[in-house]
Amino acid sequence: MIENELPDRLLQWVVRSVNPHAAVVSIRQLHGGTSSTIHCISLQFNDKVTDYVLRQLDNEEWLQEEPDAAWHEAESLRWAAKTCLNTPQIVAYDISGSECGIPAVLMTLLEGSVDLNPQRMEPWLDGLAQTLVNIHAVEADRFSWNYFTYIDLDSLEIPAWSNAPEMWGAVFEIVRGPRPETKPCFIHRDYHPANVLWSGGAVSGVVDWVNACQGPAGIDIGHCRVDLAKLFGIEAADAFLSAYERYAGPAFRYDPYWDLLSVVDTLFGPPTVDEGWTAFGVTGLTDRLMEERLELYTASLLKRTEGK
Template sequence: MTENQWLKLHAQSLEWVKAQLNPTAKVLDVYSLKGGTSSTLLELLVQEEDQQRFYVLRLFHKADWLAKEPDLAKHEAESLQYAKRAGLAVPRLIAYDETGENSGMPAVLMTKMPGSVVLQPSNDEQWLDSLAATLAKLHQTKVDNFSYDYFSYNDVFLLEKPIWSKFQHDWMRAFYIVSGGRPSFQECFIHRDFHPANILWEDRQVSAIVDWVNACRGPAGIDIGHCRVNLAQLYGISVANDFLTAYERHAGSSFTYDPYWDLLSLTDTLDGSPTVYPGWKVFGMKGLSDELMRHRLDDYLLSLLDRFDDF
């Protein structure tokens, strides 16, 4: 997209935003938000009569993602509404444009939540415990009438032996396990992309859960597994294990752990040789490298296979 095309689209999107608020609304400033790797995230400062308010505008620009899931804007809009009704700390939906006909590309307009992403907490144990408690509360939400169902991102039958790994045969064993029958589970509302970069904090408390475009009905283990593989890459296996322990404590008898979902979540992250997620660097996480990611994923894989041996 050329600069002129982007400026034209930018103007169209802002006109759409004003139309969703009120005729006298004025967009005073626009800021790019950190961490948006699969969509464009903009923070808007808007003058509405005698008040200034902040909003977030998500624009879905990735053509390949939209080709697979053309209803991304609608999906996030419905997820936000469902989560809000459940009493979760999420942005309030203002409007969405499913096709982008009016806003220039598929868009979701929502309120801006207080807080910021924290990846290097000064209170590690409290931070991890609050992260687990937040997820356990989310999973208490019933999903009797939510229309989106869980599906795997990768077809394990099409995954190839990871040549980047020092434990290629162990990965093939993991693929074999995942390709088998899935354990039974009790369906609940899951975020589907729950990890530290999608959690906001204020005064050392969780202030919001953001990025709801993947929410669906599914097994709690998928959310836990996705968060654990992120924690394993960011901080190592011990932190990922401590998170699981904290989640089990908060979930109580409503949750029964099965390592299958951890392993499925791990294989779902595979897309070529592992690299450092760009969002982590944007949020100030230092000391990570692609080599470290490969090493930590290998270690995490072996720890999960050990759990199967003991299960």
């Protein structure tokens, strides 16, 4: 059953990319796409039905900043294949939209589903941490994309919604200061629980590699910890860090600088409940709670800097 119609030109490109003799069986839009539109397309050939994921890069602002975003994701998926994880396989991509009418990426669909309501928190956090360690084990010296902050550090202002302006002033001073020395590795750059799939109680794959690059491991850890702190509180964020340190061993040295930088990278506006979380069944969160949890978490990070 086809739930969402897509332009004929786009569907024809999908079919040609997989098998010119395949037939479209079904189309459904997937949850989680915030800067692009994502569909699952089922194709049938010789009695076999296979599912594929189509990303339409329809965010004009993003494309102005990164016109080669489709190529970036395609290369990221090829690099991600070097990990010991299940990651989508690139099938085809159209950088400019000249073939299918819009910049797009076509890839295989992974088994599993997002789990934001774990029955047991400890093994769930362990799975997230071990998976991230496996990503960071891949060297990225020859990968063409490099880490950068999403927000201009020089233009940071005390959040108008904050009840702790002095705290933010201290945070800004730290993140504008010297960065810890670290060896770049392959990072996902958008690693959080909604980009990790589960099946049978174990991680079955990692998706959404469009921002992957070479950079500090601490940025991936910090990005995930911010989300965990807002979803569940400081305890979950700290347990995830402890699990990561356990799996990474002495090769990893934690520095709260990257956590603080990850927090600052979210200050485009007041903290709100992520639409993707509610789409995946999370309830009971409010925007006010997000503000409170973010400030409590940030205060805990500042305490960590005092012990350095």
